[in-house]
Every structure is written in C-alpha cells, then in structure tokens.
Amino acid sequence: MRHATGDHAPAASGYDAELQRHNQVLRRAARIRPHDHVLDIGCGSGQTTREAARRARAGSALGVDVSEPAVRRARELARAEGLRNVTFEQADAQAHRFQQERFDLVISRFGTMFFDDPVTAFANVGQALRPAGRLVMMVWQSRERNAWDVAIRRSLGAAEEPAAGGTEGPDPFSLGDPPAVREILHASGFADVAFTDVHERVYYGPDVAAALAWVRGFTCTSAILKGMDPAAARRAVEDLRVALAAHLGDDGVWFDSRAWIVTARRAATD
Template identity: 40%
Template sequence: MAVNAEQAEDWNGASGREFIEQRERHEQMLGRLRARLLAAAAIQDGEYVLDVGCGCGETTILAARAAGSGHALGADFSRIQVAEARRLAAAAGVANARFEVADVQVHPFGAGVFDVALSSFGVMFFDDPAVALGNLRKALRRGGRLAFVCWRTRAENPVFTTGFDAAAAILGLREMPGPGAAFSLADTARAGALLSGAGFGGMEFVKADEPMLIGRDVDDVLAYERTSPTATEILTGLSPAQGDELTRQVRDRLMTYASPGGVVMPGAAWLVTAQAV
C-alpha cells in the first residue's frame, strides 16, 4: 500500500535511477553525516532496527553490522533502489539485513517490533508527516529510539544552490526553486511539534555541519550536475547559446568550492534524536 504517489513515481523513475548511478558519489558526500547518525543511534548487539527511506541500503548494512545478532530492515518505496540494496547486502555478505518495498507512512510493520528507527535523509518526503511519524512510533517499542538526519535550509546547503536550476533562475530562464520537500523538516519548531504529536519525547536537535566532497574537480562535478533530471529538463528547452551560458554560470559557481582535494561544500543538517513514550 502506498499513499505518497508523486514521490514514489519520482524515486522509481529519474531520481531513483540517478541515485543508483551516483551511489558512490553520494556515499562520499554524506559519509560524515551518516557516521554521526549511526553514532547517535547507538545500536546495540541484538537490537532490531528500521531504516526509513533506505535507498540503496548503505545505512541499513551498517546498522545490521552494528546490530550483530539482531537485524536491520530497510524500507523504501523505490523498487529499483531496494533491488540495488539487496544486491549490495548480498555482495557484502551481510545476512542480517533485509529490504522491503514499503511506504513507511502506512506500512503495517506491527506494534513494538523495533528497538531503533533511523533515517539518513529519508523522512522529509511524506505527504502526511504526522501520520508517518505516528506509524513509526507504533512500530517502535516503548522507550525505543528514533534518530535521523534531515537538511536544514536550502540557503545553508550550497549543493542545492549551485546547480543548473538556480543558475537558470538567476538568468531569468525559469523561476527560482521553492523550498522543496527535502527541506520540509528544516523548521525545528514544526518538526518538534510533529514528533511530540506522534508520541515521541526527549527530542534533541543538534546542528550537524560537515564538509561534503562533491567530486574530484570542477569538470567532474559539472558533468554530474549536467546529468541530473532537473538539468536535463532545463537544457532540453534552451538554445545552444543559452545552454553554453548556463553551463558557464554553473562552472563559475562551482569554482568557489574547488580545492586541491576536490570540490568540497559545507553540508548543514539537523541530527535529530527522540524516544518513543
């Protein structure tokens, strides 16, 4: 059963394919933030863990290893990413990780099944976050732990403001991008109210600021940006001259973050922890 139809369509389509193709890049980008998430989750041997919006399963696999004699379930409504997650877990020999195509907002996990629920940037996309968090609370035992990372504002994260969509808006070729679903939990007052209403207590919001290595050099990142679904859509509707100017604008923006070690941008997230009450 799925209710987040628009998101499911996107993550089973262009966005999901891009994440699979760029999986290793995204791992290096988010590795420091994922490490902080796992440290905050403090998974113990024998615990049952739910990874929300597991994508290609990297966090689930790490959680399964930490759980030892327990197990980790990765849930995502992207069939293509779940298939990739299963492949990666099998290749890594992690037998206590399993994956399910599921819309966490409504999936019947059962009551009090999990000790820990965690998510690496997978909790921001629900049509009804109150219902989704309520379903997560039901799946956790009393006293169970919730830990997730979510983006702070777009303005604090240049990875979202240096690409083709923002450059096209500056050139007057399209409207400036709105806040978007990725930033739906950036407001801690709203996120805290949602968590409290769903039956969580002891909420803590910690600023997680970590450098993100986007690519080895500007040309590498520019090629990555050009192949994104958004850039493909924009460039298709432009003349060659407009496309060249837009590409130059993006290149100039990326140069700001270039260094001998690669293109590195600051990443600004919330590391959120709470307890099921």
C-alpha cells in the same frame, strides 16, 4: 536536494560518497547496540542499513525505500558482503504496514523529508517502535544555510524559486525548522525531541566534470534545465560549471552544509 532514482542508478555510490562525513555523524548518534532491531527509512542503496546490521550483529536491520532500483542494488550489496541479518523492502514508510513494536531504533539519513503527510508518516513509523524506542534521523537545515543549494540555484537562475515552475514537488528542507518538526513529532506520538547541529561538507566528486555530472542528476536540477530553452540551458550549465570550479580543492569539489540530527523516543501510552 533529491537525487534522481531512475534505472541509470549510478548514483547510489555517488550519494554515499557525497554524504561520507554526515554518515559518520549519524553512526555515532545512532549508538546501535548488538541486540538492536533497526529500521532504516529511505535507505537508498543500503549503506546505512548494512552498517546497522554489522553493529546489530545479534539483532537485525530492515531498510525501506520507495525506489525499486535502489532496493535492488541494496540487496545485491548485502549479498556480496555476506550479511545475513539485513533485509530490504520497496515501501513507502508513510503507509507501509510495519510489524508493530518490532524495532528498538529507527534511523534515517536524509530519508524523511519527502512525506506527503509527515504526521501520519511518523505516527506509522512510531507504531513500529517498541515502547520507548528511539528515532535518530538526519535532515537538512534551512535552504539558505546550505551553500550547495544556494550555489546550484543561483547558477540555474532559480535562487528565488523553491522549485521549477512553482512550489510543487519534493522539498528537501521541509524538516529544517525545529519548532515545526517538534510539533510534527509530538503530534505523531514522540517525546523527548532534541536537535543537534551538524556542520559538515558534502562531496560532489574528484573534479569539476564529475561534480557537474553528479549535480545534473539531481531531480531539481534536471527539472529546471528541462524547462529552459536550449540556449538558456547551455548558459545555465556553464554557470554551474563555474560555481563548481570555485569549490574545487586538492581533494575534490566540496560544499558547506548544515543539517540536524533529530532524536526522539516513542512516547508512553496510557
């Protein structure tokens, strides 16, 4: 589910909290070395980029995101932490002119599923990698394997609809099918594509009220609610509240999820 990225930007910290367990998995998979130069695609408020910079203490990290508020917040947090080897740019990775063969590693935590043309996008990112440079990205598996999405859409009366009003709009599950992703990456100039199953829970907040506020900020949720008449929207919100309450435990509201760690290398060129 894509999150709203408007100027009310709470949610940079909320997003990091939601994905706290996934973040640990990505960190282990990335295996960042002290001299690495790292590119972080869809960096949001920059948690993953800042972590990369701390591990690549003799290298560097660049985070890019299309959201100006998110990039602004990322810069503020990096300054507050005194990091000198990290930078952030507002940019679309599909079209941005990266310095060619600059990076040893490209990482992404759920930031690569929304490209208009994924082959073009990954080819552009690949050109920024040094020969045999690595790609390590986390993407959602299919919709039906993610209990959080199933519960939200069922509550909103949209379980059978990919998006409000039709199939248009960002699809957070667009890279969930391994054969299709392998084909995209091969066409983009990557080799040695591999998939590792990630079965971790997502965190929506310490209580139902916080979780409801967070979920209502999702782009898809807000779009569906805006398309309803007021009475239907009130019923949908109440159904959503009930669904969230069913997942409340002693440590907050958690949902099951499934993702992939996708790894690949820039293919050798003749």
